[in-house]
Structure formats: structure tokens, C-alpha cells
Amino acid sequence: AQSVTQLDSQVPVFEEAPVELRCNYSSSVSVYLFWYVQYPNQGLQLLLKYLSGSTLVESINGFEAEFNKSQTSFHLRKPSVHISDTAEYFCAVRVNTGFQKLVFGTGTRLLVSP
Amino acid sequence: DAGITQSPRYKITETGRQVTLMCHQTWSHSYMFWYRQDLGHGLRLIYYSAAADITDKGEVPDGYVVSRSKTENFPLTLESATRSQTSVYFCASSVGDRPFHGYTFGSGTRLTVV
Numbered sequence: 001a002q003s004v005t006q007l008d009s010q011v012p013v014f015e016e017a018p019v020e021l022r023c024n025y026s027s028s029v030s031v032y033l034f035w036y037v038q039y040p041n042q043g044l045q046l047l048l049k050y051l052s053g054s055t056l057v058e059s060i061n062g063f064e065a066e067f068n069k070s071q072t073s074f075h076l077r078k079p080s081v082h083i084s085d086t087a088e089y090f091c092a093v094r095v096n097t098g099f100q101k102l103v104f105g106t107g108t109r110l111l112v113s114p
Numbered sequence: 115d116a117g118i119t120q121s122p123r124y125k126i127t128e129t130g131r132q133v134t135l136m137c138h139q140t141w142s143h144s145y146m147f148w149y150r151q152d153l154g155h156g157l158r159l160i161y162y163s164a165a166a167d168i169t170d171k172g173e174v175p176d177g178y179v180v181s182r183s184k185t186e187n188f189p190l191t192l193e194s195a196t197r198s199q200t201s202v203y204f205c206a207s208s209v210g211d212r213p214f215h216g217y218t219f220g221s222g223t224r225l226t227v228v
Contacts, residue, residue, distance in 0.1 A: 009154075032213035043204055043219035044157075051214055090156060094213050101147070101172065102217060106156035 002027035002093050004105035012111045015083055021076040021108045023065075023091030033074040034092040034102065035065055044090060050074065061085075086112045117141075120205050120220035127195050127227055135190045135223045137205030145208040146188040147217065148172075148180065150201040157204065163188055164211070195227045 003026045013019045025031060032051050036044040048059040055067040065076045074091060091105040118139040127133045137146065144165050149157040149172075159172030161180040169180050177199060179191045192199055202224050206217040 006156075034216075041221075043221045044206075044217075045219070046216045049214075049216070101159055101162060103159075104149075104157040106154060 002031065002095050002103055004091050004093050004103055006091055006105035006108050008108045009106065010109045010111060012113065013081055015112055015114050016080045018079050019077065019081050019085075019110065021089050021091075021110065023074045023076065023105060025072050025074065025091075025093045027072075027093065027095055029095050032094045033065075033067060034094075035059075035063070035074070035076050036090045036092060036104075038088040038090065038107075040087070047076075047089070081110070081112050083112050083114065085110060118205060118207055118218055118220040120203075120223050122223060123221065125223060125225050127225070129196060129227055130194050133192050133195055133225070135192075135203055135205075135225070137188045137190070137220060139186055139188075139205075139207045139218075141207065141209065141218075142185055143207035143209045143218075144185070145211060145215075146182065147206040147208075148178070148188070148190045149204045149206065150174065150199075151204060151222070152201050160190065160203075192225075195225075197227050199225065200227045201225060 005024045034049045035047040037047045038044045048057045050067045058064045063078045088107045090107045092102045121136045147162045148160040158174045163169045163182045166185050204222045205220040208215045
């Protein structure tokens with residue numbers, strides 16, 4: 001069965017600094033990878049996804065993630081964060097065999113301070 | 115309004131009581147899911163449904179019951195609530211079972227069992 005590891009439960013950062021949220025997955029078959037964001041008191045929203053093709057994927061609000069098959073990673077990065085990026089970020093994986101549900105990591109809380 | 119709606123947003127109940135959390139979606143999505151979110155565990159799948167009258171267990175189904183008599187509704191019932199079921203519950207839907215069919219999440223129900 002596949003699994004997702006987000007080692008950092010919380011990442012504090014100052015506004016306009018770069019940030020990287022780490023995600024590693026485990027699977028014996030090919031995978032699809034996702035990052036979801038949860039703002040306070042809201043549900044999860046899809047931030048970006050890797051299905052195939054280019055290993056670097058981008059979101060509309062400046063985040064990017066790179067699929068690294070050899071390191072089984074899908075780290076999320078942003079070169080300059082804003083206060084409004086404060087949220088919980090979840091990495092998730094689905095395998096490429098039949099119908100498989102999304103499996104989520106434990107989440108990383110990004111705290112951006114002025 | 116179109117979308118996925120969960121009710122109630124907040125619920126306090128006593129140990130041993132039966133409580134039902136409601137989920138309604140207006141897109142006629144085939145797939146619907148119930149997750150619970152707990153600190154340190156991320157989101158864990160309780161039950162899912164591929165269509166009306168088709169349901170299946172997820173990762174943590176014990177103590178929960180679901181039904182899906184209509185495509186648009188997917189209620190989750192705690193038959194005899196326990197304190198360990200204190201959590202935030204999220205309903206999600208998806209139009210299909212392909213990875214590019216993203217999940218859309220409701221705003222969640224915060225359940226406290228006292």
C-alpha cells in the first residue's frame with residue numbers, strides 16, 4: 001500500500017522568505033501526487049498535482065513542486081511567501097492501478113510572520 | 115448554491131448518543147468520501163461510495179455507518195458516539211475514478227463528544 005510522509009509538522013518563516021515543504025511517498029507502482037491547502041476553518045483545496053509529463057508543476061499563486069522519482073519526493077516550494085500563505089498543507093498520493101483513493105500525509109502547518 | 119455542503123458545522127454530543135453528519139453535493143458526482151482529520155494523523159478515510167447504493171470501507175470505518183440512497187447525499191452516522199470520535203469530519207466528492215478527477219471538499223463538521 002502507498003503512504004505519504006511529511007516530516008515537518010510546522011514550518012515557521014518570515015514574510016518574503018523562501019520556503020520548502022517536504023513530502024516523500026512510498027509505493028511499489030507508479031503514482032499520482034497532489035498538494036492540497038487548508039486555510040483556517042475551511043475545507044481542503046487542490047493546490048497542484050503531478051499526473052504525467054513535466055516533473056515540475058506550478059500553481060497559480062506561485063507555488064511549485066517537483067516530482068523526483070529516484071528520491072520518491074514531491075517537495076513544495078515558494079520563492080517568496082506572503083502572510084496569506086499561512087495554512088496547513090497536505091501532500092497526497094494515488095497509485096496508478098484501478099480505482100485508488102487519495103492517501104494523505106499528516107500535514108505541514110506553514111506559519112508566515114511579518 | 116452549487117457545491118458540496120456539510121451540516122452541521124459544529125456539533126456537541128454526549129457519549130453513547132447516535133449522531134448523523136450530513137453531506138450534500140449538487141454536481142451529481144459519482145464518488146463521495148468521508149474523512150476525519152486529527153492532529154498527527156492528517157486525513158484518514160472512513161468510508162467511500164462509488165455510486166448510489168454502493169459503499170465501501172476506508173481506513174478507519176469502525177463505529178461509523180454510511181448510506182447512499184441518492185447520488186447527492188452521503189450521510190455519516192456514529193451509532194454510539196465515543197470520545198475518540200471527537201474530530202473534524204470532511205466530506206468530499208469526485209466526478210470519476212481517474213487521478214485527474216480531483217476531489218472537492220466540504221467545509222467540514224467539527225464534532226465534540228463529551
